[in-house]
Amino acid sequence: xxxxxxxxxxxxxxxxxxxxxxxxxxxxxxxxxxxxxxxxxxxxxxxxxxxxxxxxxxxxxxxxxxxxxxxxxxxxxxxxxxxxxxxxxxxxxxxxxxxxxxxxxxxxxxxxxxxxxxxxxxxxxxxxxxxxxxxxxxxxxxxxxxxxxxxxxxxxxxxxxxxxxxxxxxxxxxxxxxxxxxxxxxxxxxxxxxxxxxxxxxxxxxxxxxxxxxxxxxxxxxxxxxxxxxxxxxxxxxxxxxxxxxxxxxxxxxxxxxxxxxxxxxxxxxxxxxxxxxxxxxxxxxxxxxxxxxxxxxxxxxxxxxxxxxxxxxxxxxxxxxxxxxxxxxxxxxxxxxxxxxxxxxxxxxxxxxxxxxxxxxxxxxxxxxxxxxxxxxxxxxxxxxxxxxxxxxxxxxxxxxxxxxx
Amino acid sequence: xxxxxxxxxxxxxxxxxxxxxxxxxxxxxxxxxxxxxxxxxxxxxxxxxxxxxxxxxxxxxxxxxxxxxxxxxxxxxxxxxxxxxxxxxxxxxxxxxxxxxxxxxxxxxxxxxxxxxxxxxxxxxxxxxxxxxxxxxxxxxxxxxxxxxxxxxxxxxxxxxxxxxxxxxxxxxxxxxxxxxxxxxxxxxxxxxxxxxxxxxxxxxxxxxxxxxxxxxxxxxxxxxxxxxxxxxxxxxxxxxxxxxxxxxxxxxxxxxxxxxxxxxxxxxxxxxxxxxxxxxxxxxxxxxxxxxxxxxxxxxxxxxxxxxxxxxxxxxxxxxxxxxx
Numbered sequence: 196x197x198x199x200x201x202x203x204x205x206x207x208x209x210x211x212x213x214x215x216x217x218x219x220x221x222x223x224x225x226x227x228x229x230x231x232x233x234x235x236x237x238x239x240x241x242x243x244x245x246x247x248x249x250x251x252x253x254x255x256x257x258x259x260x261x262x263x264x265x266x267x268x269x270x271x272x273x274x275x276x277x278x279x280x281x282x283x284x285x286x287x288x289x290x291x292x293x294x295x296x297x298x299x300x301x302x303x304x305x306x307x308x309x310x311x312x313x314x315x316x317x318x319x320x321x322x323x324x325x326x327x328x329x330x331x332x333x334x335x336x337x338x339x340x341x342x343x344x345x346x347x348x349x350x351x352x353x354x355x356x357x358x359x360x361x362x363x364x365x366x367x368x369x370x371x372x373x374x375x376x377x378x379x380x381x382x383x384x385x386x387x388x389x390x391x392x393x394x395x396x397x398x399x400x401x402x403x404x405x406x407x408x409x410x411x412x413x414x415x416x417x418x419x420x421x422x423x424x425x426x427x428x429x430x431x432x433x434x435x436x437x438x439x440x441x442x443x444x445x446x447x448x449x450x451x452x453x454x455x456x457x458x459x460x461x462x463x464x465x466x467x468x469x470x471x472x473x474x475x476x477x478x479x480x481x482x483x484x485x486x487x488x489x490x491x492x493x494x495x496x497x498x499x500x501x502x503x504x505x506x507x508x509x510x511x512x513x514x515x516x517x518x519x520x521x522x523x524x525x526x527x528x529x530x531x532x533x534x535x536x537x538x539x540x541x542x543x544x545x546x547x548x549x550x551x552x553x554x555x556x557x558x559x560x561x562x563x564x565x566x567x568x569x570x571x572x573x574x575x576x577x578x579x580x581x582x583x584x585x586x587x588x589x590x591x592x593x594x595x596x597x598x599x600x601x602x
Numbered sequence: 603x604x605x606x607x608x609x610x611x612x613x614x615x616x617x618x619x620x621x622x623x624x625x626x627x628x629x630x631x632x633x634x635x636x637x638x639x640x641x642x643x644x645x646x647x648x649x650x651x652x653x654x655x656x657x658x659x660x661x662x663x664x665x666x667x668x669x670x671x672x673x674x675x676x677x678x679x680x681x682x683x684x685x686x687x688x689x690x691x692x693x694x695x696x697x698x699x700x701x702x703x704x705x706x707x708x709x710x711x712x713x714x715x716x717x718x719x720x721x722x723x724x725x726x727x728x729x730x731x732x733x734x735x736x737x738x739x740x741x742x743x744x745x746x747x748x749x750x751x752x753x754x755x756x757x758x759x760x761x762x763x764x765x766x767x768x769x770x771x772x773x774x775x776x777x778x779x780x781x782x783x784x785x786x787x788x789x790x791x792x793x794x795x796x797x798x799x800x801x802x803x804x805x806x807x808x809x810x811x812x813x814x815x816x817x818x819x820x821x822x823x824x825x826x827x828x829x830x831x832x833x834x835x836x837x838x839x840x841x842x843x844x845x846x847x848x849x850x851x852x853x854x855x856x857x858x859x860x861x862x863x864x865x866x867x868x869x870x871x872x873x874x875x876x877x878x879x880x881x882x883x884x885x886x887x888x889x890x891x892x893x894x895x896x897x898x899x900x901x902x903x904x905x906x907x908x909x910x911x912x913x914x915x916x917x918x919x920x921x922x923x924x925x926x927x928x
Contacts, residue, residue: 379673398677409666570711573769577844
């Protein structure tokens with residue numbers, strides 16, 4: 196198996212691979228699961244990552260993770276492809292809508308489709324997901340209507356979907372906060388005796404946050420069934436990963452007493468397999484796992500960002516050669532019975548999705564101005580009531596003027 | 603069951619016990635709350651009776667405590683978390699302000715976070731740095747939070763019951779210097795609403811407004827003033843968000859003078875808000891400007907100086923005299 200590292204990263208000390216035991220009961224400590232640590236190192240000094248599908252679309256064997264995708268059918272592979280294509284189409288439409296002034300901001304996931312679809316499709320209905328603000332692909336997998344994601348970027352709400360409708364929490368903008376929510380939720384799952392698991396998404400930038408470190412500590416101490424899925428997309432706005440860490444991020448897990456693994460984040464099959472493995476560990480009561488999906492943010496941080504100020508086109512071009520969608524297409528075309536009709540139909544479906552997103556966003560009404568005062572509290576608050584009344588009187592004063600004019 | 607005399611700390615302990623018994627979703631979590639029973643013994647015996655799964659000793663990480671409590675609340679639990687001392691809450695301030703306070707609004711009411719954050723607060727116990735502060739205004743300023751502080755054991759018992767039952771996050775400030783003050787606690791009383799102020803002493807010449815540790819002081823001030831022939835009304839605010847302005851207004855319309863007392867710094871403290879609102883509401887009733895007595899705009903001083911920093915009988919009486927002199 197070959198490992199590519201086109202990002203200009205310095206060689207790292209490379210020690211921990213993933214480790215895990217199977218079959219132990221959910222206990223109060225998770226330290227046991229770190230005993231089987233396989234040190235694996237790639238030839239170029241970068242730590243090896245799990246890869247099942249090369250950038251050239253070639254399926255490579257992996258004894259540890261093949262079992263997690265062993266039964267995958269061509270239809271399911273086409274499903275993953277469809278998810279990635281539609282997510283990319285949705286993402287492009289949202290970027291366009293921002294350019295047209297329909298959205299105030301958009302955080303593109305371009306390039307991270309495999310990491311999100313692979314991990315998202317590994318989850319079960321009763322699992323719970325805590326996203327950052329870029330997990331549009333995961334939202335898609337969880338069945339959240341993509342147009343629901345756009346309300347906050349249009350500025351008509353600050354979230355708005357029912358997190359319990361799809362077990363997909365609201366987007367979290369404060370970096371890393373949700374890692375603790377995921378951990379607490381997972382602690383609750385364990386208390387309930389359920390075998391669901393929780394996935395906390397965050398990025399390489401968030402890995403520097405204290406909340407992420409505390410989430411690692413709490414999840415390890417309480418052996419919480421949570422998978423920390425870190426999309427290392429190499430850039431935290433303008434700061435490369437070197438500004439966040441001196442060791443490969445997945446190796447941090449070892450210090451907390453649970454396994455960490457780096458996976459090719461542009462390989463949907465590998466992301467699916469590794470996340471399934473991590474989720475199954477969690478379900479078996481073996482505690483948390485850190486998955487570092489090594490990927491690349493192909494676009495800007497958000498539509499307000501200008502990456503030309505801090506990175507060159509050559510880096511992007513190198514990653515373009517590892518595109519997550521292209522490699523699966525190559526595989527589908529060469530190794531399965533997928534015909535042109537499938538791709539043509541998908542193209543039509545993509546266009547239809549784009550149209551629907553456009554129409555829904557453009558028709559999205561501004562909220563009622565009294566929404567300012569709605570839901571500030573669950574049980575009400577005297578001051579909110581008083582200020583709402585003042586606001587109403589103020590607004591009504593304009594109505595009086597309007598009426599006067601009409602008379 | 604008749605009323606029982608108990609210390610304020612014990613009343614909170616009993617209230618937590620009652621809540622843990624009544625609702626299997628109630629959890630107690632924090633640093634040293636389990637085996638030790640808390641550094642003030644407020645959670646004494648609870649882990650022994652309810653187990654490590656419900657009375658949870660946590661890692662020493664306040665943001666982690668509140669952040670995981672949010673996750674547990676999302677799962678349907680009702681965590682009561684302890685921040686060991688007032689000055690230690692700030693690592694959790696981010697989680698409290700950006701997450702806990704806003705989740706209900708940003709989910710358009712679909713997510714409720716019934717989390718109680720207990721914070722022993724205030725000075726007067728000769729403690730080292732970061733153990734004597736009164737940061738309540740920093741929380742009252744944040745929409746989405748409710749902030750309360752009992753002044754006596756009976757209120758401590760009932761207000762904790764109400765805070766745990768609340769579907770909103772409640773920051774529960776416990777007056778640590780009053781932890782050992784005993785009072786009758788009635789388990790059968792019908793408590794006042796959580797955010798309603800209470801006149802604890804009627805008077806006609808001036809209103810003293812206080813909450814938490816300063817209520818007892820204001821009652822002593824009223825006693826001292828009475829010896830000089832002045833009749834002071836003392837209002838126990840009990841809640842700093844929301845503030846029961848109607849109760850203050852009713853009292854001030856009668857007495858026409860108001861002095862607000864808290865340990866927290868006067869500058870932009872809750873007294874400033876009360877002064878502004880009462881000036882708006884009672885402008886034509888007031889015989890004197892609203893005066894405030896509280897801490898200074900300086901770091902909480904070393905223990906040997908705290909008597910000069912904290913409001914005491916003479917400083918409050920001095921403000922009373924100044925108000926009456928108008």
